[in-house]
Amino acid sequence: MRLFALAVYLFLYVPIAVIAVFAFNGGRSATQLQGFSVQWFGRALSNPFVVDAFRTSLTVALASATLATVFGTMAALVLPQARPRLRAAFDALIYVAVMVPGIVIGIATLIALVTVFGWVNPVLAAVWPGEAPPQLGLGYGSLIAAHGLFALALVVLLVRARVAGMDRSLVEASADLGATPWGTFRQVTLPQIFPGILAGFLLAFTFSFDDFIIAFFVAGPQTTLPIYVFSSIRRGVTPEINAIGAMVLAASLTLLVVAQLLLRRGTSRARG
Amino acid sequence: MQQSPLQDMDAPIAEFRAVTKRFGAVVAAEGLDLAIRRGEFLSFLGPSGCGKTTALRMLAGFEEPSEGEVLLDGQRVDGLPAHRRPVNMVFQHYALFPHMGVADNIAYGLRQRRPRPSGAEIARAVDRALETVRLEGYGGRRIWELSGGQQQRVALARAIVNEPKLLLLDEPMAALDRKLRRDMQIELQGLQRSLGITFVLVTHDQEEALSMSDRIVIMRGGRIVQVGSPRDLYDAPRDRYVADFVGKSNFFPGRIEGADGAEARLAVAGGQVIAGRPRRAFSEGQAAVASIRPEQVALLRPGQGVGLPVRVLTGIFLGEHTEYLVRHEDLGEFLAHVPRQAEAAQGRFAPGDEAIAAWPEGAALILGDD
Numbered sequence: 001m002r003l004f005a006l007a008v009y010l011f012l013y014v015p016i017a018v019i020a021v022f023a024f025n026g027g028r029s030a031t032q033l034q035g036f037s038v039q040w041f042g043r044a045l046s047n048p049f050v051v052d053a054f055r056t057s058l059t060v061a062l063a064s065a066t067l068a069t070v071f072g073t074m075a076a077l078v079l080p081q082a083r084p085r086l087r088a089a090f091d092a093l094i095y096v097a098v099m100v101p102g103i104v105i106g107i108a109t110l111i112a113l114v115t116v117f118g119w120v121n122p123v124l125a126a127v128w129p130g131e132a133p134p135q136l137g138l139g140y141g142s143l144i145a146a147h148g149l150f151a152l153a154l155v156v157l158l159v160r161a162r163v164a165g166m167d168r169s170l171v172e173a174s175a176d177l178g179a180t181p182w183g184t185f186r187q188v189t190l191p192q193i194f195p196g197i198l199a200g201f202l203l204a205f206t207f208s209f210d211d212f213i214i215a216f217f218v219a220g221p222q223t224t225l226p227i228y229v230f231s232s233i234r235r236g237v238t239p240e241i242n243a244i245g246a247m248v249l250a251a252s253l254t255l256l257v258v259a260q261l262l263l264r265r266g267t268s269r270a271r272g
Numbered sequence: 273m274q275q276s277p278l279q280d281m282d283a284p285i286a287e288f289r290a291v292t293k294r295f296g297a298v299v300a301a302e303g304l305d306l307a308i309r310r311g312e313f314l315s316f317l318g319p320s321g322c323g324k325t326t327a328l329r330m331l332a333g334f335e336e337p338s339e340g341e342v343l344l345d346g347q348r349v350d351g352l353p354a355h356r357r358p359v360n361m362v363f364q365h366y367a368l369f370p371h372m373g374v375a376d377n378i379a380y381g382l383r384q385r386r387p388r389p390s391g392a393e394i395a396r397a398v399d400r401a402l403e404t405v406r407l408e409g410y411g412g413r414r415i416w417e418l419s420g421g422q423q424q425r426v427a428l429a430r431a432i433v434n435e436p437k438l439l440l441l442d443e444p445m446a447a448l449d450r451k452l453r454r455d456m457q458i459e460l461q462g463l464q465r466s467l468g469i470t471f472v473l474v475t476h477d478q479e480e481a482l483s484m485s486d487r488i489v490i491m492r493g494g495r496i497v498q499v500g501s502p503r504d505l506y507d508a509p510r511d512r513y514v515a516d517f518v519g520k521s522n523f524f525p526g527r528i529e530g531a532d533g534a535e536a537r538l539a540v541a542g543g544q545v546i547a548g549r550p551r552r553a554f555s556e557g558q559a560a561v562a563s564i565r566p567e568q569v570a571l572l573r574p575g576q577g578v579g580l581p582v583r584v585l586t587g588i589f590l591g592e593h594t595e596y597l598v599r600h601e602d603l604g605e606f607l608a609h610v611p612r613q614a615e616a617a618q619g620r621f622a623p624g625d626e627a628i629a630a631w632p633e634g635a636a637l638i639l640g641d642d
Contacts, residue, residue: 177355
């Protein structure tokens with residue numbers, strides 16, 4: 001049994017470790033170690049396509065995580081007060097959003113957006129007073145929207161757990177002491193659920209930054225980092241890809257650890 | 273929170289007028305009419321679900337009455353949200369803000385005021401409040417570093433620092449152990465006298481209500497059964513429910529044999545008749561109950577007096593008196609409290625002893641049995 005578990009872990013993590021190790025390869029091969037070097041990190045960071053893809057990914061991740069956090073937190077705060085039927089429906093939808101495979105979300109979002117654009121663009125062209133009417137198309141907007149919607153579900157789940165764990169009488173105590181509803185939110189509710197919000201933001205950010213499948217469908221002309229990696233693999237794997245992979249992995253792991261630490265600290269405090 | 277000079281000091285500080293509160297189909301409080309006097313210590317007493325907490329929450333503004341009016345210092349406050357009512361509450365589990373220190377918790381109410389008091393004013397008020405609850409020097413502590421009793425004092429300080437017109441206490445001792453509870457009761461009572469703030473307490477603990485309150489409101493099934501001083505309720509309970517809830521009592525059910533204004537005669541089991549003061553008008557043949565407090569029942573050695581022959585079942589030593597459970601052939605089991613001096617004079621009774629149980633004339637109350 002223990003051996004079996006070990007095998008599973010090896011199977012899961014050895015390839016990842018190999019990627020990280022080969023990022024430090026001295027030679028050009030992605031399968032044979034030829035000395036130690038950090039040159040591939042330098043190459044990756046000086047490649048304008050990589051930098052550009054990195055910037056796109058960062059922008060999309062920041063924007064979608066921010067949107068998801070703001071709206072997800074609002075939803076998490078209001079849902080417990082909704083009528084039971086309505087709440088159950090929303091809960092189900094949120095779980096569905098988390099469980100539906102990325103490829104389905106990707107295709108569905110693509111079809112939906114293209115259809116909407118097909119409707120809206122002619123109308124815009126007809127009513128636009130100037131010469132060149134704006135054309136709605138895939139790109140930053142669609143990436144942010146698709147990632148934001150998926151991440152919203154994650155944020156709602158995380159923040160709701162905090163809201164549920166919060167002592168309801170704290171809100172009453174605050175009101176009793178003369179705080180307006182906004183004052184109560186700012187001084188009591190927000191500090192209480194903040195670890196959940198932050199963890200939600202970080203998870204949303206990591207999700208968007210790493211996502212390939214949804215991004216592949218809705219990116220349009222934009223190239224995110226995972227899309228770049230995928231397309232360059234088709235031209236043969238070099239340790240440059242490994243270096244990019246290792247950097248993304250390190251960044252994601254750091255964020256996840258930070259999120260976990262914040263969540264844990266938050267809960268032990270609330271109990272204490 | 274200044275008192276208007278025109279305000280009549282005899283006018284009630286708070287009032288319920290025909291207040292009913294429903295939650296869906298459940299009636300939590302029904303037809304409450306009550307005037308709370310300025311500066312008194314009032315307790316709502318009853319079992320859980322009797323509506324006492326709902327009444328308190330309607331004063332705080334956490335619940336709105338379905339019908340009727342709630343007045344505070346002569347002004348209607350129903351419909352006014354909690355944060356605009358000059359009342360403060362000590363919550364059952366204190367509800368202290370865990371992300372703030374002790375001083376910030378206490379300063380919270382003052383910081384919500386507009387215009388906001390200066391930092392120095394707030395600091396002074398916080399220190400004064402800490403001193404009042406005997407926690408000088410604890411301002412810098414975190415909430416989770418405090419014991420239960422200390423947390424309760426902080427909750428109290430956080431409320432009284434605002435000088436509320438009413439201080440509402442929702443089962444504040446429920447989480448404390450017995451010894452601490454007793455100390456806190458004495459302290460709360462002293463605090464109430466020295467601050468002159470009207471305290472409204474909700475409790476299911478009759479001892480707590482009896483020891484602290486100027487007046488007690490007994491509730492049952494969402495209705496007020498009786499309002500009175502602890503002494504009134506103990507000596508002149510309105511019905512069996514009140515007599516049972518306030519102090520211990522022996523109850524002997526029976527049928528009214530004859531009644532005038534001053535005395536009613538109740539035929540109880542085995543052809544016995546108990547005469548007592550009726551607490552309401554009775555007609556002949558009506559079901560009623562005789563209530564006799566255990567401390568009014570004297571136990572004598574056989575041949576030393578006239579009374580009911582009983583057999584002693586158990587004796588529990590309770591310090592100032594011994595509680596004997598005795599059994600009479602017709603009346604069944606009942607309690608007698610024998611004070612220490614009486615025991616010293618005639619010796620203790622052992623289980624199985626024969627004894628004579630007697631009570632003075634007028635000790636029995638004839639109550640409605642409902």
